[in-house]
Structures are given as C-alpha cells and as structure tokens.
Amino acid sequence: MSAAAPHAPGTPARWHRLDRRTLLVHCGWMAAPLGSFALTALATGGRIETGAWITLAAIAGSFAVLTVIGLVRWARTDYRVTHDSFEVRSGVLTRRLRSVPLHRIRTVDLTASPLHRLLGVTVLRAGTAGSSGGGAELSLEALTTADAERLRAALLARADAAAAAEDPVISRINWRWLRYAPLTFWVIGGVFAAAGGVYRALDGAGIKPWKLSIVRSAFDEFGAGALWITIPLALLAVLVLGTVGALVLYVEGWWNFRLEWTDAHTLRVRRGLLTTRSVTIERGRLRGAVLREPLLLRAGGGATVRAVAGGLGNKEENRKRSVILPPAPRTEAVRTASGTLRAAFPDAGLHAHPKAALRRRRTRGLLLVTLPGTLVLAFLGLLLTPVLLHCAWAFALVSAVVVLWLARDAYRSLGHGIQGRYLVARSGTFSRDTVALQREAIAAWTFSTTPFSRRTGLVTLTAAVAAGEDGYHVRDLAADGAPALAAAAAPGILEEFLDHGGHSGHGERARHVPAYGQEDSGPGRHRKPLSTHALHRNRDDLDMT
Numbered sequence: 001m002s003a004a005a006p007h008a009p010g011t012p013a014r015w016h017r018l019d020r021r022t023l024l025v026h027c028g029w030m031a032a033p034l035g036s037f038a039l040t041a042l043a044t045g046g047r048i049e050t051g052a053w054i055t056l057a058a059i060a061g062s063f064a065v066l067t068v069i070g071l072v073r074w075a076r077t078d079y080r081v082t083h084d085s086f087e088v089r090s091g092v093l094t095r096r097l098r099s100v101p102l103h104r105i106r107t108v109d110l111t112a113s114p115l116h117r118l119l120g121v122t123v124l125r126a127g128t129a130g131s132s133g134g135g136a137e138l139s140l141e142a143l144t145t146a147d148a149e150r151l152r153a154a155l156l157a158r159a160d161a162a163a164a165a166e167d168p169v170i171s172r173i174n175w176r177w178l179r180y181a182p183l184t185f186w187v188i189g190g191v192f193a194a195a196g197g198v199y200r201a202l203d204g205a206g207i208k209p210w211k212l213s214i215v216r217s218a219f220d221e222f223g224a225g226a227l228w229i230t231i232p233l234a235l236l237a238v239l240v241l242g243t244v245g246a247l248v249l250y251v252e253g254w255w256n257f258r259l260e261w262t263d264a265h266t267l268r269v270r271r272g273l274l275t276t277r278s279v280t281i282e283r284g285r286l287r288g289a290v291l292r293e294p295l296l297l298r299a300g301g302g303a304t305v306r307a308v309a310g311g312l313g314n315k316e317e318n319r320k321r322s323v324i325l326p327p328a329p330r331t332e333a334v335r336t337a338s339g340t341l342r343a344a345f346p347d348a349g350l351h352a353h354p355k356a357a358l359r360r361r362r363t364r365g366l367l368l369v370t371l372p373g374t375l376v377l378a379f380l381g382l383l384l385t386p387v388l389l390h391c392a393w394a395f396a397l398v399s400a401v402v403v404l405w406l407a408r409d410a411y412r413s414l415g416h417g418i419q420g421r422y423l424v425a426r427s428g429t430f431s432r433d434t435v436a437l438q439r440e441a442i443a444a445w446t447f448s449t450t451p452f453s454r455r456t457g458l459v460t461l462t463a464a465v466a467a468g469e470d471g472y473h474v475r476d477l478a479a480d481g482a483p484a485l486a487a488a489a490a491p492g493i494l495e496e497f498l499d500h501g502g503h504s505g506h507g508e509r510a511r512h513v514p515a516y517g518q519e520d521s522g523p524g525r526h527r528k529p530l531s532t533h534a535l536h537r538n539r540d541d542l543d544m545t
Contacts, residue, residue: 015078015089021119022074022142023067079140081154086126088138098138100126106285106311108152109321110278112145117276122148126155127311137313156266156280170339171325171332173257173271180302180327181250184294187242194245254326259336267307267340269324279321285310287467288422288437289337291347293330295430303333307340308437308468318468337436346424347434350415356456357476358411365403370396416474416485423463423489425474435472441465442490447482454479461486 077090087099107127116122121142143151202209210216255273262268265283270276288308297303305325312321325336337345374396381388410429417424423442426434444464453459459482461474477485487494 013080013082015080016147017078018074018140019121019142019144019147020074021121023070024119025115025121025142081151086138086155088140100138102155105155106282107309107321108155108280110145110148110152110276112272112276114274116142117274120144122276124148124151127313152280156262156282168261169258170261171257171259171328171336173254173326174328174332177326177328177332178247178250180297180300180329181246182243183296183300183302184246184327187246188238189242190245190249191238191242250326257326259324259340267324279312281307281309282311285467286340287441287465288435289324289340289345290436290468291333291337291345291434293432293434295432297327298432301330302327303330304328305333305337305340306468308435308465308472310467315469322468341422341436343420343422346417346419346422346436347426349419350417350424350426353411353414353416353476354456354458354478356458357414358407360453360456360458360476361407361410362404365407366400369403370399373399414476416477418485418489423474425463425472427473427475437463437465437472439489441467442493445486445490445493446471449479463489 072092073090076092076095077088079086079088081087081102084103085099085101086105087097089095089097105126109125109127110122111125112122119142122145123139123141124143125140126138140148140151199209252273252275254271257269257271259267259269262280267281267283267286269279269281286307286309290306290308291303292306293303304323304327306322307324309322312318324340325333328336334345334347374392377388377392377395381390381392406429410427413426413428413432415424415426415434418439419436421439422436423439424434424436426432442463442465446462446464448460448462449458453476457479458476459479461477461482462471463474464471474482474485483494
C-alpha cells in the first residue's frame with residue numbers, strides 16, 4: 001500500500017519520515033552570505049580583510065550547528081495518514097503530535113523553489129477549515145515529488161470524486177497574453193525595487209555603491225549631458241528594463257499555467273517555471289471571485305482574477321494563493337471567473353450610486369492633491385525663485401484636470417447589485433475590482449460613515465466574510481438605501497434594527513425602510529432608516545452581527 005494512502009479502520013498506519021534531502025534544503029540559507037563573501041572578494045581584487053574572515057568563520061560555525069539541528073529535526077519528524085486523519089509528529093525534547101481529520105482539510109499546496117526542484121523535492125502544506133490565520137496549517141518539508149502527489153491525492157480523497165459536468169479545464173496559458181505583462185506597476189516599480197535590493201546586498205557586504213567606478217562614471221556622464229536629453233533617456237532605460245523584468249516575471253510565474261476542476265469539488269491552479277506552485281481549493285470553501293482591473297491593464301483591455309476562498313492562509317499568503325488567472329484579456333478573465341463560479345459572472349446591470357459620491361471624489365482629490373501641491377510650490381517660489389510660482393499655477397491646472405478625470409472614472413466604476421445568489425460590488429480607479437460574493441457566506445455587516453459623508457447622505461457598507469480579505473466594501477451608498485440592500489443580500493442579520501411594527505431596541509422607534517430596489521415616495525423618504533444612536537455609535541461604525 002502506498003505511503004500516502006489512507007488505511008482501513010482497525011489497520012495500524014505506518015509512520016513515514018521526510019526525504020533525506022531535507023538536510024540539503026536547510027543548507028540553502030548559506031547562499032546569501034557566501035555570495036556576499038564572494039562578491040566582496042571580487043570587488044576588492046581578492047584582498048580579504050580580517051572582518052570578512054571572521055564572518056566566514058561565523059558562517060562555518062553556524063553551518064555546523066544548523067546541520068546538527070536539521071539532522072535531529074529530520075530524525076524526529078514523521079507523518080502518517082490513517083483512515084480518518086492526517087497526523088504529523090515532531091519535536092526533540094518535547095514531542096508534539098498534530099492530528100487533523102481528513103474531512104476538515106480544504107487545500108493542499110505543493111511548492112518547489114529552484115533549490116527544491118534541483119534536489120527533486122517539494123514542500124507540502126495542508127490547510128484546514130481553521131487555517132485562515134495560519135495556526136491550523138500542517139507543513140512537510142521536504143517530500144519527493146511523487147510522494148507529495150500521492151499524499152495530496154490521499155488527503156483530498158474525501159472530496160466527491162464525481163466528474164464535473166462541464167470541461168474540467170477552465171483556463172490554460174496563452175503566450176499571446178505576454179503583451180499584458182508590461183501593463184503593471186512592476187514595469188517601473190520593479191526596477192527601483194531591484195535597485196534597492198542590489199544596494200542592500202552591496203551595503204551588507206561592506207561595499208559603498210556610490211564609490212564604485214562604474215557608478216561614478218555613470219553619474220558624471222549623466223551630469224555632463226543636456227538634461228532635456230539625458231532625463232528622457234534615463235526614463236526610457238527604466239521603462240525598457242522594467243518591461244524586460246515584467247516579461248521575465250510573467251514567464252517564470254505563469255509557465256505551464258493550468259486552472260481546472262480535478263473533480264466536482266476541487267479547483268486546482270498549477271503554474272511556475274523555476275518555483276512551481278500547485279494550489280487546490282475545495283469548492284465548499286470557495287465564496288466568490290474578484291475581477292481585478294488595474295488602471296494600465298484596464299486601458300489595454302486586460303484583467304486578472306482572484307478567488308475568494310477560505311483556508312488559504314493568512315492575508316499575505318491569501319494574496320499569493322488566491323490569484324487564479326494572470327493578466328489576460330478581459331473576455332478571458334470574465335470567462336475564467338464564470339468557470340470558477342460555475343455560473344455567469346455578474347458584472348453587468350449594476351445599480352449606479354448617488355451623484356454625491358462624484359462630488360465627494362472631486363472634493364477629496366482637489367483638497368488632498370491639488371491644493372497642497374500648489375501651496376507648497378507657491379511658498380517655495382516666494383522664498384527661492386519666481387520660476388516656482390509659474391510651476392505652482394501650472395501644477396494647479398494640470399493636477400486639477402487629472403483629479404477631475406480620475407474622480408469621474410472612480411464614480412463611473414461604482415456599482416452594486418444582487419444577482420441570483422451573489423452580492424456584486426464594484427469600485428476603484430487605480431485598481432477597479434468587481435467582487436461577486438456568495439450571499440450565504442456573509443456573516444456580518446458594518447456601516448461606516450465620516451462627518452463629511454454623513455452631510456452628503458452616503459454610507460459605506462462592508463460585508464464580513466470568513467474568506468479572502470475578510471471584508472468587502474460597497475462604497476458610498478445612499479444612506480437611506482444601504483440597510484435595505486444589506487437586509488436583501490443577507491436576510492436574518494439586520495431585522496432587529498429595521499422597523500417591522502416594533503422598536504429598534506435602543507429606546508427610539510426605527511423608521512420604515514423600503515424593500516431593496518423600491519423607492520419610498522412618502523414624506524419620510526429622506527429619513528434615516530436606522531436610529532441615529534444605532535447608526536453612529538462606536539465612532540461612526542456599527543457592527544451588526
């Protein structure tokens with residue numbers, strides 16, 4: 001019987017150890033300090049100072065200690081799969097046994113860095129129904145690729161193995177999508193991030209980058225030329241480097257990408273060239289999907305897709321594991337989201353938001369961007385040079401046009417609605433996100449206001465969900481319509497706060513709230529649907545659980 005196969009009841013399961021190559025994986029941490037030492041030797045022409053030799057000796061001593069620790073840890077870590085549970089036993093002085101029922105396992109991820117792939121091993125992480133905070137996740141490092149695949153199959157064997165009615169393959173890589181790779185933040189931000197990493201590495205090795213001859217020569221050449229030529233050339237160089245880097249990252253991250261239903265209840269994403277990644281999501285933990293359209297990508301007609309699911313780790317891990325489609329054409333993104341939900345993605349026919357939301361965005365942009373920048377330039381112009389005064393009025397004009405355009409775009413992006421079993425919310429301009437959220441997954445509501453939004457009759461409604469980002473916003477709704485939307489989207493949560501012929505429970509009578517999608521044309525149309533005390537208590541936030 002395979003080591004990964006569950007055993008029948010009454011049959012003792014055999015314990016298995018990790019692969020011996022785990023010890024070599026633990027040695028991977030030496031790459032950075034040894035590389036830094038080699039770089040120092042190369043930069044100094046082989047003249048190694050006493051401090052560098054001391055560092056090398058410390059590395060050797062640390063290697064010896066950590067190797068012994070790794071050997072003991074490997075010898076004292078084992079695992080097994082019984083007929084109903086997955087058990088991991090570890091610890092040296094204090095032995096620890098962690099046992100998780102197989103029916104609670106929701107995701108099983110296989111991750112292999114370049115070092116893991118070189119050694120032929122992989123890391124297995126099994127997420128359970130309570131692993132959103134990372135505390136209930138079981139991890140094994142490292143297993144052979146074959147053993148990891150067999151173990152994953154055994155852990156997910158409790159899922160319904162009935163074949164999917166439709167084509168199980170939702171999406172696969174199409175290299176024509178490479179044209180969308182440069183339409184991301186990393187085209188420019190990635191260059192500066194890489195430059196910062198190189199600077200930290202050199203500084204850690206005791207090398208001052210600005211003292212290197214090649215760096216000094218570059219700055220001398222830059223300053224000697226005409227700035228109207230050198231600055232555009234420098235920006236062009238950054239753009240070219242960023243584009244190349246974005247293409248490389250796209251290929252490395254999405255090589256051999258495949259999104260598919262492995263059975264009727266298990267969604268799997270496989271991708272990666274150097275570092276391979278395989279993420280599985282049980283359908284019972286899938287709560288919706290997000291169609292994400294960053295500004296540049298949206299201008300090029302592209303989008304990405306994320307899954308809203310539980311059991312994918314903490315927020316940082318969730319952001320990495322939840323991506324189920326790389327930058328691709330928007331039509332492909334909508335098709336992928338529909339295949340993930342097994343229903344048409346509800347991104348059309350959304351309700352518009354009040355014009356007050358547009359005025360709020362215009363005012364906020366002018367007050368936070370145009371006004372401060374203009375005042376700073378004008379003040380510096382009075383102190384230093386009249387040239388900056390001309391820069392001030394030019395900035396005011398240009399920034400006002402840009403702010404008003406972005407405010408208009410942000411307002412046009414706003415939308416919400418209830419379509420079938422999904423609550424749909426759309427917002428954002430720098431990154432326009434359309435979220436389709438299962439209504440039955442909503443556990444609580446939060447109504448948030450500020451003194452300014454209250455004066456304009458707006459409220460932000462947040463749906464709390466035990467998956468993804470934990471909370472999803474419907475921004476700048478009309479205050480008199482937000483409770484009706486919440487009550488219609490997730491019945492049973494707000495009823496005690498709404499008026500059904502009784503009292504609100506806070507000593508004030510709650511006013512009538514029309515059903516969602518209906519207008520209240522009576523004389524009390526603009527009255528607040530919840531008592532003032534209830535809506536604005538606790539610093540303008542109301543959690544209704």
